[in-house]
Amino acid sequence: MKIKSQEALVRQRKRWIKLALLLAVIAGCYLWWKQGKLISETWSPNKQYVVREYRTFEFIPRIAMPGDGGHYSGYMRVYNRDGKKFYEEYSDLLDFIEGPFWAKEGVYWMGNDNQDIVRLPTSPVD
Structure with missing residues (x-):
C-alpha cells in the first residue's frame, strides 16, 4: 500500500x-x-393575509420592443398577518398577472401557470 x-x-x-x-x-x-425586491403588496379585505410580489434580478437582460417597457420575472408569495408564508410561486412574466382576487376559500390570480385557488386556513373576506 x-x-x-x-x-x-x-x-x-x-x-x-x-x-x-x-x-x-x-x-x-x-x-x-x-x-428578490419587493414590488407590491396587496392585503386581503379583512387584513389577515397579504400577497407580495418580488422582482428577481435578471442575469440576461430581456430585449423589449420600443414602448413595451421591460418585462420582469419574480415570485408571488402569500403571507398571513404574522409573517408566516403560506404559498410561493415563480412567474416568468410577473407584470402580466392579474390579481390577486380574494374569495371565501382563499386567493387566486390569472395569467400564470397555476390557475388554482390558494386555499387559506381562514377566509380572507368576512
Whole structure:
C-alpha cells in the first residue's frame, strides 16, 4: 500500500476547501436572487393575509420592443398577518398577472401557470 505524501494531502485538502467555498458562494447568490425586491403588496379585505410580489434580478437582460417597457420575472408569495408564508410561486412574466382576487376559500390570480385557488386556513373576506 502506497502512502500519500504530505504535500499531496495538503493539495487535496486545499481542493476540498476551494470546492466548499465555491458551493457556499453559489448557495449565497441563489438565496440573494430568490429573495428578490419587493414590488407590491396587496392585503386581503379583512387584513389577515397579504400577497407580495418580488422582482428577481435578471442575469440576461430581456430585449423589449420600443414602448413595451421591460418585462420582469419574480415570485408571488402569500403571507398571513404574522409573517408566516403560506404559498410561493415563480412567474416568468410577473407584470402580466392579474390579481390577486380574494374569495371565501382563499386567493387566486390569472395569467400564470397555476390557475388554482390558494386555499387559506381562514377566509380572507368576512
